[in-house]
Amino acid sequence: MITIIMAEDHQMLIDGVQSFFEYDEEISFIGTVNDGEELVKLVALKQPKIVITDIRMPRMDGIQATRIIKKNYPHIHILAMTMFDQPEAIKQMLDAGATGYILKNSGIKMLSKAIITVANGDTFFDPNVAFNFMNSYIEDNVTIGNTSKIILSNREKEILNLIANGSTSKKIAELLFIAKTTVDTHRKNMIRKLNLASGSDLIKYAIDKKYNF
Template sequence: MIKVIIAEDHQALIDGIKLSLEYEVDITVIGEANDGEMLIELVRKNEPDVIITDLRMPKCDGICATRTIKNEFPNVKIIAFSMFDKSEAVEQMKHAGASGYIMKNSSLKKVIEAIRIVAKGGTYFDNSITGKDIASKEAIILSNREKEILQLIGEGKTSQEIADSLYIGKRTVDTHRKNIIKKINIHGKTDLIRFAVERKYDFS
C-alpha cells in the first residue's frame, strides 16, 4: 500500500484528490496539510511513501518543505503539484529533491500514474510543462553553491544559519555573498536579499 500525504492550502482541492484516490486499492491518503510546517510535522509522525505538495503555501512553502523533508527522510518521494509551468519552478523543486512535478490541471489518471511511478523509485515530470526559456535573471551564471546560498538568502536565512545548513564556514558564506553581488551587479546586503526573494518566485 502506498501511503500518501497531500499538502495544499486549498482544502477543496485536497478533498477532490482524496475522494478520487479512495477507489485505488494500492493507494491510501494518511494525512493532509494546509501549510508547509504542518506538512513537515505530519511526515515526522507518519513517514509516508509519497507526498503531493503545492509550491506556494503559508508558513513554509513547498520548496522549503521538500528540502527539509528530504534531508530528514531521504526515502520519502515528493511530487510537486503546481499551477506554475515554467522551467524555473521545475528546477527549484528538482534541486530541493522532488521526484516528480505535475500540473494542477492534470487528469486524475496522471496524478495516480505519478504516485505509482515515484513510489517505485522512478521520476515523473509532466510533459505538458512548457519548459519556457529561462528569464534574464537566470542567465546570470552562478555556481551550484552560489545558487544554494541565494535560495537560502531568499528564505530569510542569516549567513550563520546558511553556514550551519550547508556545513561550511560563515566566512565562506560571506565570500559567496560578495561574489553573487558582483555577478548580478547590485549594491549591498539589502539589494541582495530583495533579489533573492524576488528570484525565488520569479516564475509566478
C-alpha cells in the same frame, strides 16, 4: 500500499483527490495539511511513502518543506503538484529533492500515474512542463506523462490474465484466495486506469492483451 500525505492550501482540491482514490486498494492518504510547516510536522510523525505538495503555501512553501523532508527522510518521494510551469520553479523543486512534477490542471488520471511512477523510484514529468525543461534537465529514464504505457499492479495483471481465460470474479476469488468483492474492486480500478467504459470492454481488453504485460 502507497501511503501519501498531501499538502495543499485549497481544501476543495484535497477533498476531490481523496474522493477519487477512496476505494483504491494500492493508494492510501494517511494525512493532509494546508501549509508547509504542518507538512514537515506530519511527515515526521507518519513518514509516508510519498508526499504530494503544492509550491506556494502559507507559512512555508513547498520548496523549503521538500528540502527539509529530503534531508531528514531521504527515502520519502516528493511529487510536486502545482500551477507553476516556469522552468525556474521546476528546477528549484528538483534541486530540493522532488522526483515528480505535475500541473493541477492535468487531470486525476495523470496524477494516478505520477503517484505510481514516483513510488517505484522513477521520475515523472507532466508533458505540459517537460517540453520547456527537456533539453536541460530531463534524462532518458524519466517518465513523461503522455506515454502510452499503462501501469497495472502485479495483482491486477494476474486478475486480467484470469479474465482473459474466461474466469468469473467468483472463480478468480477462489483461485487467488481473496474475497469476490476484492476482485470486483480490482476490476473497477482496471476499468478506470485503462479508461474503459464497462466490464465487457475489460474482457475484450484482457483477451487482446493476454499475457502481454
